[in-house]
Amino acid sequence: MSSAYLFAIAAILACVSILLVFKINIEKLKEYPENTAAIQTKFFIGVAIAEVIPMILVIFGMMDLTPVASIEELYIPGIIVIFALVFSPLFIFLQRSVGVPENAKQTVMTFSLIGIALANAIPLIALVSLIMILP
Template identity: 50%
Template sequence: MLSPYLFAIASIIAVLSMVITFKIHLDKLKVNPEKRAEIQTKFFIGVAISEVIPLILVVSGFATMQPIQDMSVLFVPFLFILFSILIGPSFIFLQTKVDVTEDMKSIVMSFAMIALSLTMSIPIVSLVGLFIQMP
């Protein structure tokens, strides 16, 4: 009965690490927009490093998955995953509104859309893992 919590922990770690990585690189992008390619490359490297533990947790969750007899077991992990699904995009979109000039808006928004898709990947896979366990 540990696998639902592995999915929840993976989602929380993935979203928090992605949000921190996004914030660090967005601040660098706002200061030096001419170094966009270099900053995005370092961002992707940071994403790859920060997603290692969540990926291991998700794989462990699928490997130890068992059918659940009672839906109430999935309720708390579902709330944690839902919380991470709400917090990640909210933070990313709020950061696009802070200290962004009109000429930087398109660069920041494209960077935010990339980060948004990467941020939501682990929580969505975790949600699928929970749905598979439903009776």
């Protein structure tokens, strides 16, 4: 398997798992906005656990960072990584705007911005890594 696909798999795994953790915690935050600190702590722990396998895949991909023979080898992994970069903010913005009580809007907005940054971290690393192996 090419290292480009390792980066693509890492991006999708990180995106899906972090968005799952985000969805669970934002629903709790919408119900109990007074428990912001505890919910954010659980979210950060969940993200740390969710990023273990994608980080291992990124490390394995970095170990085999040789340029590809032609750019066509990067089309599918590149599309996958760009899809992850576009899908995660879209999903988070949709979750942010549905069913938020008035007293929790600012807290949910802040939590959403943190979620976007964390959900796009691995896909951004994957995109930069794909650029590094261009012929």
